[in-house]
Amino acid sequence: MNMLNPIFARLNKMPRAALITIGLFVALGTFAPWLAPQDPSTQSLLDAGLGPSAAHWLGTDHLGRDTFSRLIIAANTSLVSVGSVLGVAMTIGILLGTIAGYHRGWVDDLLMRVVDVGLSIPSLIISLAVIGIVGPGYWTMVLALALAWWPMSGRISRAVAVSIMSKPHIEALRVLGASPWRIYFGHLLPGTIGAVMVYATADAGTAALAVATLSFLGLGIQPPTPEWGQMLVDALPYLESDPRQVLLPGLALTAAVIGFNTLGESIALNRIPKPLTRRMLAIRRAEVASWGKENSDA
Amino acid sequence: MIHFISKRLKHSLVLLFMASLVCFTLVVSAPGNVAVLIAELRGAVATPGYVEQVAEEIGLHKPLLMRYVDWLGDAVRGDFGISYRTGTNVSADLANRMFVTGTLIAGSAVIATLISLALGFLGAFWPYKLPDRVSRGLALLGASTPTFFVGALMIYAFSVTFQLLPSFGFNGPKSWILPWLTVAVLPAAVLSRVVRVGLEEAMTSPFVLTAKSKGLGRTAILFREALPNITPLFINALGTQVGLMTATAIIVEPLFAWQGLGDYFLAGVRFRDFMVVQACLLIFLTFFIVVNLIVDLAVLLTDPRIRRQWS
Numbered sequence: 001m002n003m004l005n006p007i008f009a010r011l012n013k014m015p016r017a018a019l020i021t022i023g024l025f026v027a028l029g030t031f032a033p034w035l036a037p038q039d040p041s042t043q044s045l046l047d048a049g050l051g052p053s054a055a056h057w058l059g060t061d062h063l064g065r066d067t068f069s070r071l072i073i074a075a076n077t078s079l080v081s082v083g084s085v086l087g088v089a090m091t092i093g094i095l096l097g098t099i100a101g102y103h104r105g106w107v108d109d110l111l112m113r114v115v116d117v118g119l120s121i122p123s124l125i126i127s128l129a130v131i132g133i134v135g136p137g138y139w140t141m142v143l144a145l146a147l148a149w150w151p152m153s154g155r156i157s158r159a160v161a162v163s164i165m166s167k168p169h170i171e172a173l174r175v176l177g178a179s180p181w182r183i184y185f186g187h188l189l190p191g192t193i194g195a196v197m198v199y200a201t202a203d204a205g206t207a208a209l210a211v212a213t214l215s216f217l218g219l220g221i222q223p224p225t226p227e228w229g230q231m232l233v234d235a236l237p238y239l240e241s242d243p244r245q246v247l248l249p250g251l252a253l254t255a256a257v258i259g260f261n262t263l264g265e266s267i268a269l270n271r272i273p274k275p276l277t278r279r280m281l282a283i284r285r286a287e288v289a290s291w292g293k294e295n296s297d298a
Numbered sequence: 299m300i301h302f303i304s305k306r307l308k309h310s311l312v313l314l315f316m317a318s319l320v321c322f323t324l325v326v327s328a329p330g331n332v333a334v335l336i337a338e339l340r341g342a343v344a345t346p347g348y349v350e351q352v353a354e355e356i357g358l359h360k361p362l363l364m365r366y367v368d369w370l371g372d373a374v375r376g377d378f379g380i381s382y383r384t385g386t387n388v389s390a391d392l393a394n395r396m397f398v399t400g401t402l403i404a405g406s407a408v409i410a411t412l413i414s415l416a417l418g419f420l421g422a423f424w425p426y427k428l429p430d431r432v433s434r435g436l437a438l439l440g441a442s443t444p445t446f447f448v449g450a451l452m453i454y455a456f457s458v459t460f461q462l463l464p465s466f467g468f469n470g471p472k473s474w475i476l477p478w479l480t481v482a483v484l485p486a487a488v489l490s491r492v493v494r495v496g497l498e499e500a501m502t503s504p505f506v507l508t509a510k511s512k513g514l515g516r517t518a519i520l521f522r523e524a525l526p527n528i529t530p531l532f533i534n535a536l537g538t539q540v541g542l543m544t545a546t547a548i549i550v551e552p553l554f555a556w557q558g559l560g561d562y563f564l565a566g567v568r569f570r571d572f573m574v575v576q577a578c579l580l581i582f583l584t585f586f587i588v589v590n591l592i593v594d595l596a597v598l599l600t601d602p603r604i605r606r607q608w609s
Binding site: 117120121122123124125128129131132133134135136205209212213216217218219229232233236239240243246247250253254257258261262 | 316324325327328329438439441442443444445446447450451453454458541542544545548549552563564566567568570571572575579582583586590
């Protein structure tokens with residue numbers, strides 16, 4: 001629970017709208033199987049391409065599947081895959097980052113050079129290259145995206161680990177004769193995980209986008225499992241006659257990403273000192289001016 | 299200055315070497331026997347004897363280092379081997395595809411620059427007022443909307459509803475507009491924030507105070523004092539975005555039925571055509587390195603502070 005305290009403290013400063021969007025996304029994703037009014041993969045060609053009605057709140061797609069249910073189940077698909085991608089990526093990133101931060105020296109140089117290269121290549125190209133070599137599939141997608149994502153958390157956890165290692169209590173532990181294992185697992189790792197978790201939530205939006213993009217390209221989530229990007233590409237040939245089926249999944253995905261991006265921005269802003277407002281500037285000026293006065297008095 | 303350029307060139311060469319190593323390793327470590335694939339491509343029954351013959355022919359028995367040197371020598375001369383799927387030379391229409399993707403990226407970079415400068419200036423001119431809020435909102439929307447959704451919306455708006463522009467094909471400037479706009483949305487959104495934040499920071503610097511006390515107006519200060527100051531920053535960010543555009547091209551090119559590099563790469567990934575994936579990856583990585591080099595040189599030209607540091 002102690003680990004979560006900084007997260008709660010920061011939550012108060014978040015924009016409400018973003019929190020509501022994310023809350024909705026997570027709630028829908030978690031309880032999707034119970035919330036969806038109909039089976040998302042039941043086809044009924046007689047009801048294909050219908051508009052909104054009492055039976056189908058948001059209409060049906062070209063195979064007569066209920067769009068509303070599919071959208072909800074897609075939130076679940078998205079949430080689960082984003083969770084696994086970030087889980088794997090953060091495990092790799094935190095492990096390598098803390099090792100680099102603990103060990104420093106050539107290990108640090110080497111790992112951070114790899115991280116630099118990884119960050120400079122677009123994640124889509126990395127993940128596509130991995131999928132191209134290994135072959136498509138759900139777990140390949142998770143692995144490919146995690147490989148593209150870990151440098152981010154690696155860099156952050158290295159920075160956090162370095163700052164923790166320079167704190168006096170680590171030095172005190174060393175003096176007390178604590179083993180490297182105790183320092184690493186007892187102090188360095190827990191501290192780093194807490195800090196990196198916050199950033200990971202901010203990254204979830206781009207991860208959701210990447211999952212949807214791979215599914216859109218036909219290399220991520222495979223049909224019949226509903227996923228927003230894949231629903232969109234499915235409906236694309238019918239854009240002219242039934243644009244609703246393209247717009248709805250696109251809007252759902254955009255809303256989720258906007259929520260996470262806003263959250264990420266405010267996390268970044270709370271970390272970076274804000275530029276001085278005019279009032280603050282006036283106070284500072286008054287302060288500086290008063291120094292001059294003291295000097296002249298003296 | 300020459301010292302900087304030579305150092306930077308050496309750095310790029312090292313990166314190029316590492317990129318080639320990554321591309322080579324990726325394909326060497328791929329599962330499956332390449333010789334069997336090629337033997338089957340040639341229409342023959344893949345008998346062990348024939349497979350052996352093919353393996354001998356393409357040099358699979360040589361040590362890895364020799365294979366790398368051979369491969370690199372061929373790649374530098376523009377020969378990327380044969381496609382495992384079609385049996386044709388990978389480099390056959392690579393130039394044409396590079397031209398298509400180049401058109402896409404160049405046009406989008408120009409559009410993104412124009413839009414982002416306009417939005418950024420709008421925000422910086424009326425900070426925290428309505429125009430600023432609108433530009434900020436547009437930036438958030440542009441940065442959060444998936445590119446494939448932007449493309450679908452563009453096609454729906456301009457091709458289906460208003461029937462103004464063609465929704466597919468690479469024939470003439472009219473068919474270029476929609477893909478250009480689609481690719482430009484994300485970088486324009488990101489860059490507009492760079493311009494806006496950069497200008498705000500520049501406007502608080504002492505030299506702006508000097509300009510103000512000289513009696514210069516806000517417009518004059520923004521364009522004559524703040525704009526040159528954020529140019530290096532902008533070029534840096536633009537370089538990153540141009541690099542990212544290769545990824546966007548992979549999504550946008552199939553959407554608009556463009557036969558570009560991105561489309562080729564995607565097809566290679568779909569059919570696990572290693573040679574195509576390898577060739578495209580090497581071109582992409584080379585492109586990033588070259589773009590970074592150009593960015594660094596451009597920053598050197600536009601930032602007198604860095605220029606002085608190196609002369």
